[in-house]
Amino acid sequence: MTLPRVTLTDPKALRGYAHPLRMSLIALLRAQGPTTATRAAEQLGESVASCSFHLRQLAKYGLAERAPGADGRERPWRATALATYWDDDSDDPQVRAATDELNAAQLALYTRRAQEFLARRPEEPAAWRAVTAFSDWPLHVTPEELAELDERIDAVLSTYDDRITDPSRRPAGSRRVSFVRLAVLPPPAAPEAGEGESDPKRAADRDER
Structure with a gap:
């Protein structure tokens, strides 16, 4: 099967997504489902105001949206798709520059996650330590x-x-x-x-x- 995806082609959207907190918020929404800015802030160690702002920006670029049935008190957000794609080889120099920024932000996020994992790897069960490297x-x-x-x-x-x-x-x-x-x-x-x-x-x- 193919996972539901959102494809970014506009340089503004590409640069808009190239932000560590926005990428972390999308990852959280995809992993856990609809989440409020308050709960996201608790899990990511960020302020509610910051998470709320960046969730609105993600909605602007078509990456997040209000979950159906959200009331005025909870107002959870959800990801619009389970995967994000972009073209690394566009003929448009502005798009190429924006994708370079996004790729760099993504690599920095991967590096941080790997460092965080290495810090806690000694506490993981032996079966998982044996297959993660x-x-x-x-x-x-x-x-x-x-x-x-x-x-x-x-x-x-x-x-x-x-x-x-x-x-x-x-x-x-x-x-x-x-x-x-x-x-x-x-x-x-x-x-x-x-x-x-x-x-x-x-x-x-x-x-x-």
Whole structure:
């Protein structure tokens, strides 16, 4: 299945989303469902006024909306979709500049989440510690091959989408996991990671933290 998505194409919307608290608010709404600014502030360690302001900004860009049936006292918010997409390769220089800002904000958010996880990882059960780690796997591929690999990974990950939309499909003992995928190119003059290794898996294992 394909998760309901919202696609950002306008530079103002792209820059509007490129804010750490706004990205955290959307993540919270998607994970927990309709939430008030007060409850969001408690969970994110922010002020109610700040959360309320940024939720209104998210609504302006089509990322959040008032939940149906909200009364004048509670007034919860909900995400308009379960995934956000944008084009990293637009012909419009303004859109490219805005997506660069958004990608940088997203990377900073991923880094912060990883640091927070590492701080609490020693308290996690052994079974989860054994399967959560960082790794770097060197590849020599063409752009077409990398695009194909990306599609194959998407296809595997999408087999778990129904568990996001239907909690009854989640098996006992499952937890929400943030699976981050990066594909980056080293500088042209930099040595390739893993060069000279006869076993790429061993080279990747040594980079695990």
